[in-house]
Amino acid sequence: MSRTQNEDRHTAHKARLFRSLLVFAGLNLVVTLLGLWPALWWAMALGNFVLLVIMAEAAAPLVPGTRTHLYEQTLAVGFPVLLLLGWELLVAGGILSPDWFPPPTRIARALWELSTEQNPFTDTSLFGRPWLLPERVAADGAAGAAALAAESHLFATLMRVFLGFLIGTIPGLVLGVAMGLSRTIRTMIDATLSAFYVLPKIAIFPIMMLVFPNPFGEGPKIAVVAISAFFLVTINTMVGVRDIEPVLLEAGRNYGARGLRMFRHVVLPAALPVIFGGLRLALGTALIVIIAIEFVRSQTGVGFLTFYYWEILAPEKMYAGLVVVMMLGVGLTAGLTALERLVMPWRRDVKQKKGKR
Amino acid sequence: MSTDTVDSPHNGAASPNGAAPKIRAVAVGKTFPSSHGPVEALHNFSLDIYEGEFLSLVGPSGCGKSTFLRILAGLAEESSGQISIHREAKPSRPLSSMVFQEYAVFPWKTVAENVAFGLHMRGVSRSERSAIAADWIDRVGLRKFARHYPHQLSGGMRQRVGIARALANDPEILLMDEPLGALDAQTRTVLQEQLLELWQEGRKTVLYVTHSIEEAVLLGDRVVLMTAHPGTNKAEFDIPLDRPRSLKTTAEPEFARLSYAIWESLRDEVQRSIEEAE
Ligand SMILES: Nc1ncnc2c1ncn2[C@@H]1O[C@H](COP(=O)(O)OP(=O)(O)OP(=O)(O)O)[C@@H](O)[C@H]1O
Ligand SMILES: [Mg+2]
Numbered sequence: 173m174s175r176t177q178n179e180d181r182h183t184a185h186k187a188r189l190f191r192s193l194l195v196f197a198g199l200n201l202v203v204t205l206l207g208l209w210p211a212l213w214w215a216m217a218l219g220n221f222v223l224l225v226i227m228a229e230a231a232a233p234l235v236p237g238t239r240t241h242l243y244e245q246t247l248a249v250g251f252p253v254l255l256l257l258g259w260e261l262l263v264a265g266g267i268l269s270p271d272w273f274p275p276p277t278r279i280a281r282a283l284w285e286l287s288t289e290q291n292p293f294t295d296t297s298l299f300g301r302p303w304l305l306p307e308r309v310a311a312d313g314a315a316g317a318a319a320l321a322a323e324s325h326l327f328a329t330l331m332r333v334f335l336g337f338l339i340g341t342i343p344g345l346v347l348g349v350a351m352g353l354s355r356t357i358r359t360m361i362d363a364t365l366s367a368f369y370v371l372p373k374i375a376i377f378p379i380m381m382l383v384f385p386n387p388f389g390e391g392p393k394i395a396v397v398a399i400s401a402f403f404l405v406t407i408n409t410m411v412g413v414r415d416i417e418p419v420l421l422e423a424g425r426n427y428g429a430r431g432l433r434m435f436r437h438v439v440l441p442a443a444l445p446v447i448f449g450g451l452r453l454a455l456g457t458a459l460i461v462i463i464a465i466e467f468v469r470s471q472t473g474v475g476f477l478t479f480y481y482w483e484i485l486a487p488e489k490m491y492a493g494l495v496v497v498m499m500l501g502v503g504l505t506a507g508l509t510a511l512e513r514l515v516m517p518w519r520r521d522v523k524q525k526k527g528k529r
Numbered sequence: 530m531s532t533d534t535v536d537s538p539h540n541g542a543a544s545p546n547g548a549a550p551k552i553r554a555v556a557v558g559k560t561f562p563s564s565h566g567p568v569e570a571l572h573n574f575s576l577d578i579y580e581g582e583f584l585s586l587v588g589p590s591g592c593g594k595s596t597f598l599r600i601l602a603g604l605a606e607e608s609s610g611q612i613s614i615h616r617e618a619k620p621s622r623p624l625s626s627m628v629f630q631e632y633a634v635f636p637w638k639t640v641a642e643n644v645a646f647g648l649h650m651r652g653v654s655r656s657e658r659s660a661i662a663a664d665w666i667d668r669v670g671l672r673k674f675a676r677h678y679p680h681q682l683s684g685g686m687r688q689r690v691g692i693a694r695a696l697a698n699d700p701e702i703l704l705m706d707e708p709l710g711a712l713d714a715q716t717r718t719v720l721q722e723q724l725l726e727l728w729q730e731g732r733k734t735v736l737y738v739t740h741s742i743e744e745a746v747l748l749g750d751r752v753v754l755m756t757a758h759p760g761t762n763k764a765e766f767d768i769p770l771d772r773p774r775s776l777k778t779t780a781e782p783e784f785a786r787l788s789y790a791i792w793e794s795l796r797d798e799v800q801r802s803i804e805e806a807e
Contacts, residue, residue, distance in 0.1 A: 417633075422599070422629070423627070423633040423634075423635070425604060426602050427646050427698060428623060430650075437650075441635070442637070516637070518636060518678040
């Protein structure tokens with residue numbers, strides 16, 4: 173009984189998948205033959221997306237349980253690939269202007285050029301041509317390596333984010349813990365902190381340029397990153413420490429934890445999840461701030477690179493810069509996630525459970 | 530903390546065998562400040578607990594049982610009254626360890642690290658404390674889970690970690706605040722038997738808070754009843770049931786008789802606390 177029911181359901185799914193495939197192919201064929209793409213391309217994009225969802229939903233029950241993970245990964249990777257393909261075709265068909273939306277293949281080629289060649293006007297390169305490292309080090313030692321790092325836009329941005337993050341985060345953690353533990357400090361500082369918190373941090377860049385002896389040097393840029401990280405980390409750390417379950421603190425005290433030991437074994441681990449939430453936000457903000465600053469006041473950095481190629485009207489290279497910014501964001505976030513897993517081993521499979529839902 | 534350390538035998542009421550009480554609380558009161566005036570949690574509450582005694586404390590919700598335990602543990606201060614605790618000469622031994630009403634095991638520590646926590650904080654060497662912890666983990670039946678984190682355990686297992694953490698700390702007094710309160714009836718029954726066995730081996734001084742009259746009678750040498758909020762002494766019952774006890778004890782007529790007598794005495798207070806809550 174139930175077996176035949178299952179078989180019935182199986183054939184029904186197959187039929188549905190077949191029908192939606194037919195509609196998908198037919199629609200695209202008709203629109204192509206009638207030359208309606210230029211007029212209807214956005215409606216077609218939407219329609220094709222809906223049809224794709226229907227097809228994927230029809231296919232899902234046909235996938236054996238053991239392959240579900242693979243199937244979902246195919247969807248996750250396949251969709252962006254389709255997007256890029258669609259973009260490529262829209263440009264090739266003359267529907268999107270290659271001046272504003274250079275096709276992905278040209279952006280990839282531009283990215284390759286930026287990575288392998290040095291710009292003859294600025295004497296810079298995107299990654300600092302790391303394959304030259306062995307011969308430069310052999311020739312000039314550490315100075316050779318430094319020179320390569322200095323010509324790298326990615327290295328410049330990374331250093332600003334990294335140093336700013338470090339300089340802002342450490343005092344943020346200390347102040348946040350102090351505010352979380354002491355009601356007095358919290359009451360005194362909270363209002364001030366909240367006022368600064370809402371201020372867009374980029375707005376203090378001009379002040380920083382006045383404060384530092386060299387307004388065009390690295391100081392003001394790193395300072396703005398540090399300050400934006402500082403507020404986010406401080407506030408999150410304070411909340412994390414303040415909202416620790418009182419019973420956990422009582423348990424710590426009752427079992428003899430005092431002072432530094434209390435901090436190391438109870439307060440810090442209890443607050444870490446919220447603190448990492450703060451670090452995540454701070455990292456995102458740091459990237460926004462540094463790219464914005466590099467747009468306006470810098471001769472190096474990925475932000476500068478992007479803006480520079482906009483100014484000299486090389487859109488595919490501008491897009492290549494954006495791709496690098498994206499990769500930077502993804503890479504730094506992944507690094508933070510790895511750090512999180514390292515320092516909070518007890519939350520590893522908690523995360524996995526959530527992810528599977 | 531105003532808890533006194535009394536070295537000479539107290540000259541108040543003597544215990545059944547003539548010794549001074551381990552803990553003597555006299556007319557203890559506790560008032561919490563709050564935005565709509567002070568809240569009196571405990572009022573004129575007195576209690577003697579003797580060395581090696583298992584004392585069950587029963588009272589309606591909100592009558593101040595947890596508050597009293599916190600005061601004994603030094604986590605809160607009494608507003609009035611006196612508490613004297615007869616300390617042992619050995620200073621390395623902790624005075625009291627608490628099993629908390631809420632799951633208060635540390636989520637960031639493994640079962641083994643949780644159980645060894647008190648020893649760790651007292652500076653016991655790593656090898657010694659892990660040996661002691663392993664022994665207690667064995668005794669509460671969690672050997673396979675020593676390296677697990679609390680979130681990987683069931684509620685009953687988590688509370689056993691809390692109990693092992695307290696016992697491994699080897700305190701002079703064990704304070705247990707509804708340790709089995711959150712568990713289902715079957716798990717609870719199993720753990721009651723385990724507790725009886727564990728206590729039989731060590732015969733520690735225990736102050737045990739519970740909402741279950743049967744549990745109080747099964748485990749305790751004495752059951753002390755409190756009135757509804759603000760808590761004060763209501764009545765006291767000796768439990769002359771034979772030791773060692775087990776689940777079989779609950780089948781004795783004397784057990785049923787005592788449980789009913791206690792319920793008779795408590796009923797009005799529970800009624801009152803329900804009416805106040807409405
Ligand atoms: N920190 C506090 N601040 C203000 N009021 C408190 C505080 N702790 C407890 N109380 C109040 O004191 C009273 C007694 O609380 P307590 O937790 O001791 O009761 P309990 O007997 O343990 O109750 P339950 O059986 O529900 O656990 C309650 O009315 C409670 O609201
Ligand atoms: Mg309580």
